[in-house]
Amino acid sequence: MFKYIVKKILMMIPMLVLISMIVFFGLQLTGIDPINFMVSPEVLSANKDNVDALRESLGLNDPVIVQYFRWLGNCLKGDFGYSFDGASISSILAVRMPYTLELAGYSLVLSAILGIGIGILSAIRQNGVIDYVGRVLAVLGQAVPQFLLGIVLIQIFAIKLGWFPSGNRVSPDAASPFIDAVQHLFLPVLTLTIGMVAVLMRYTRNTMLDILNSDYIKTARSKGIPEWKVYLKHGFRNAMKPVLVIVVFRIPMLIGGSVVIESVFSYPGIGLTMTNAIVSGDYPVVLVTTLIVAAVMLVCSFMIDVFNALLDPRVRLSE
Amino acid sequence: MSSNALKSGLQAGNKNGSTSLLKKKLRKFLNNKLALFGLVVVIIMTLGCVIGAIAGVDFKTPDIKNLKSAPSSLHIFGTDTIGRDLFSRVIYGGCFSIFIGVFCSVMSSIIGTVLGAISGYFGGKIDKFIIRISEIFQAFPQLVLVMMIVAIVGERGLKNLLVIFVITGWMTTYRMVRNEFLSVKGETYVKVSEAFGMSKSRIMFGQILPNVMSPIIVSTTTNVAFFILQEAALSFIGLGVADSTPTWGNILNAAKSVSVVTNQWWIWVFPGLAITLFVLAINFLGDGLRDVLDAKQQ
Amino acid sequence: MENKDIILDVKNLNTSFISDQKKVDIVKSVSFQLKRGTTLAVVGESGCGKSVTMNSIMRFLGNNAQITSDKIQYNALQGEKVVEYQIGAIKKANGPEMRALRGPELSMIFQDPMSSLNPVYKVGDQVAEGLLQHTKLSKKEARQKVLELFRKLGIPDPESRIDCYPHQFSGGMKQRVVIAIAMICNPELIICDEPTTALDVTIQAQIMELLKGLQVNEGKSIILITHNMGLVAEMADEICVMYMGRVVEFGSLEDLFDRTAHPYTKALLRSVPVLGLADDQQLETIPGITPNPADLKEGCEFANRCPDCSEECRKGKIPAFEISKGHRVRCLQYSNFPEVD
Numbered sequence: 001m002f003k004y005i006v007k008k009i010l011m012m013i014p015m016l017v018l019i020s021m022i023v024f025f026g027l028q029l030t031g032i033d034p035i036n037f038m039v040s041p042e043v044l045s046a047n048k049d050n051v052d053a054l055r056e057s058l059g060l061n062d063p064v065i066v067q068y069f070r071w072l073g074n075c076l077k078g079d080f081g082y083s084f085d086g087a088s089i090s091s092i093l094a095v096r097m098p099y100t101l102e103l104a105g106y107s108l109v110l111s112a113i114l115g116i117g118i119g120i121l122s123a124i125r126q127n128g129v130i131d132y133v134g135r136v137l138a139v140l141g142q143a144v145p146q147f148l149l150g151i152v153l154i155q156i157f158a159i160k161l162g163w164f165p166s167g168n169r170v171s172p173d174a175a176s177p178f179i180d181a182v183q184h185l186f187l188p189v190l191t192l193t194i195g196m197v198a199v200l201m202r203y204t205r206n207t208m209l210d211i212l213n214s215d216y217i218k219t220a221r222s223k224g225i226p227e228w229k230v231y232l233k234h235g236f237r238n239a240m241k242p243v244l245v246i247v248v249f250r251i252p253m254l255i256g257g258s259v260v261i262e263s264v265f266s267y268p269g270i271g272l273t274m275t276n277a278i279v280s281g282d283y284p285v286v287l288v289t290t291l292i293v294a295a296v297m298l299v300c301s302f303m304i305d306v307f308n309a310l311l312d313p314r315v316r317l318s319e
Numbered sequence: 320m321s322s323n324a325l326k327s328g329l330q331a332g333n334k335n336g337s338t339s340l341l342k343k344k345l346r347k348f349l350n351n352k353l354a355l356f357g358l359v360v361v362i363i364m365t366l367g368c369v370i371g372a373i374a375g376v377d378f379k380t381p382d383i384k385n386l387k388s389a390p391s392s393l394h395i396f397g398t399d400t401i402g403r404d405l406f407s408r409v410i411y412g413g414c415f416s417i418f419i420g421v422f423c424s425v426m427s428s429i430i431g432t433v434l435g436a437i438s439g440y441f442g443g444k445i446d447k448f449i450i451r452i453s454e455i456f457q458a459f460p461q462l463v464l465v466m467m468i469v470a471i472v473g474e475r476g477l478k479n480l481l482v483i484f485v486i487t488g489w490m491t492t493y494r495m496v497r498n499e500f501l502s503v504k505g506e507t508y509v510k511v512s513e514a515f516g517m518s519k520s521r522i523m524f525g526q527i528l529p530n531v532m533s534p535i536i537v538s539t540t541t542n543v544a545f546f547i548l549q550e551a552a553l554s555f556i557g558l559g560v561a562d563s564t565p566t567w568g569n570i571l572n573a574a575k576s577v578s579v580v581t582n583q584w585w586i587w588v589f590p591g592l593a594i595t596l597f598v599l600a601i602n603f604l605g606d607g608l609r610d611v612l613d614a615k616q617q
Numbered sequence: 618m619e620n621k622d623i624i625l626d627v628k629n630l631n632t633s634f635i636s637d638q639k640k641v642d643i644v645k646s647v648s649f650q651l652k653r654g655t656t657l658a659v660v661g662e663s664g665c666g667k668s669v670t671m672n673s674i675m676r677f678l679g680n681n682a683q684i685t686s687d688k689i690q691y692n693a694l695q696g697e698k699v700v701e702y703q704i705g706a707i708k709k710a711n712g713p714e715m716r717a718l719r720g721p722e723l724s725m726i727f728q729d730p731m732s733s734l735n736p737v738y739k740v741g742d743q744v745a746e747g748l749l750q751h752t753k754l755s756k757k758e759a760r761q762k763v764l765e766l767f768r769k770l771g772i773p774d775p776e777s778r779i780d781c782y783p784h785q786f787s788g789g790m791k792q793r794v795v796i797a798i799a800m801i802c803n804p805e806l807i808i809c810d811e812p813t814t815a816l817d818v819t820i821q822a823q824i825m826e827l828l829k830g831l832q833v834n835e836g837k838s839i840i841l842i843t844h845n846m847g848l849v850a851e852m853a854d855e856i857c858v859m860y861m862g863r864v865v866e867f868g869s870l871e872d873l874f875d876r877t878a879h880p881y882t883k884a885l886l887r888s889v890p891v892l893g894l895a896d897d898q899q900l901e902t903i904p905g906i907t908p909n910p911a912d913l914k915e916g917c918e919f920a921n922r923c924p925d926c927s928e929e930c931r932k933g934k935i936p937a938f939e940i941s942k943g944h945r946v947r948c949l950q951y952s953n954f955p956e957v958d
Contacts, residue, residue, distance in 0.1 A: 225747070
């Protein structure tokens, strides 16, 4: 098992390098000259020699491949370079990364609890009230675009009722940081959660129904054990593997979703940073944010493999 | 025995029962009220948008006298921030949104199916190679990938968007088809076809593919909704199709401004409803098709 | 006969399923008695309702099943005292009363050992689970009991096998584990639902030997669902033949094989190869097809396929007649014998 995990981790490294190369060289193709962003055009034409010296000192005259490895080396040291407006990307990330992690993390946990919980209940009481309500919500949750849901929630809770702020993450005059956080996180987390719950609930329900029809559930009942044990110990324990895989699988959706949702709520996380960077052509920032997202994705697929192995003796023991 | 005779021999069993089975499936589908509702809504909305566009509704010319006007007899959905008629824009935008959805979904299904078939049937190096590629694509959330490519291409045209969606959307179909091929490959009828010297492509697409058609049809249907939502999200944050080409998504782009959200509800409610209704209908249709086509549930 | 000798008494059991808002009767007025310490074989072709009958008794059917009965009585022998359980009157299928019976009194062995075991738990834990539920034994004591039983059931090297997962077992070994699950609480009545269909022939014989041994040595009562007439001849004391949800013939092994009465049973016996039976006998098929239970007409269900069918057979309800003691036949050819319910 240990060997299996190590092997999986080692396999992630070439993937990461490959992805960083794709992103780096891809952005080279855009032909954006960083100098144009750093120095105003008048200065540029007036001090041609100085600019060339600057170019040389920044290493922009080196072959692309050299630039790539220098950049990669710096990244590994935690130095992600500078954005076009001169801010250190590392310090931008240090502020904004936690915000996105908060948003995505709370949404993931909340939607997993709600989605799996409701899914199990609707499978146990098939065609009951919870099942019916859940199905209607699932259908709606999948049909309404997430950003539209965000807008509707802003309209209702922020503008009409004034219960929550319509955007941002911190208020300058907040009395308690905790209440401030809850207030700012509530609407975006709710928006992200509703979409996720819809998918998870449906999937958990169907998986549970399949499993509750299987023979070993009958075997479990034939032992005379209480129903909750039949459902949880024998039913859910087997449903857990596919369901957890789906939860982890949904993380890309969650990240994609939070990019949009951060835009809707002007929530200053990585997603908004990335969107703004793309719109303004700030490619060092695009490069780093994309790479971070890709790294998160790789970690997720690694987690899927490990979960699979941990939960399924057939996989666990074969390695 | 020629391969033709063999093929008809292999399929004879299916053919006899197929007409009554088709009827049975059709009846099952018609009995599913939600699926029928979905089908009807999809047809009506698509026809409405196409007919409206052909009839040449004016979606461009601003009505300077009526900026941001609420729904009235003159503009039944009201006008947007620069006075363009919203009803025409929703109709015209529908054409583009539905086109984007259908085109991308069909194209990415085709690519996914072909690659999946090759990967699953041949296995070995070529399979490993295609899997690696799909894993790399999968390492980016699609939206992020699209954003990155938009940044590289640096242009927000409809053509670019279509290409990007197709390139980034084939992986799910690919994996599904590949798995199916892997499991069907070992079945006797495939071995028999091979033994009779049927060509590889005929075995792949003539013999194995029909077994995978149902899930492909279902996922192609529901992907239409997925791509429409994807386009809307991208256009909403300002990275989708340029504003000169209306889609349901970039009409909603106006709702990024809090003042529009607060004061001009019609600007975001109508296109929002259009997307929601269409996506809902597609999902119902997809579920209905799944129920009818999924052999396991019969 | 006294309660002491009858372990299971089923009277007029009816089971129907609701599907697409239509009610389909699958089991129709089934009655039988099982004598303590004997084996009853329930035979009939696929879909005749034999499994549904047993699942109705064990209450394993889903919510779409409606079960009614005059009586499903299980008589437990506790010392010299007989305790009667009215299974038919228990309301909740998976409630505490039913659960108290499953394991220590009644248990069931299922058809497919491959899917009857939970893939994520060790086999030993799966066997011990029932024991821990119904007794106050510690985990360690339960483990000892499981080891003992594994040894008895001929699972080699039980000390190491007990900690294996189902996928590490072969089909025959898995079925032994399934039997262990059924046996661990020492039940009096074991229902075996085609216990060997999924296994290959040599393993079949071993498993049947095992079951026969249990019945003979420990006085267990067994209901064996099967369509293998060879097994029936070898195992059964009494036989219950079912067709389209009804018991068409019931009697002792000799009654059924030597004095076969019902046309369906005759056809059934002619259609299966049975070792030791008339050498020159030709194998035959039963003409016609099994009708769809959803659109049955009145009269005898077998009428359309029966060589001896008369006008009377297609009318009304066909009662059962007792042609000799304990030998009941549901066929109008025997209407001169006394009617029984």
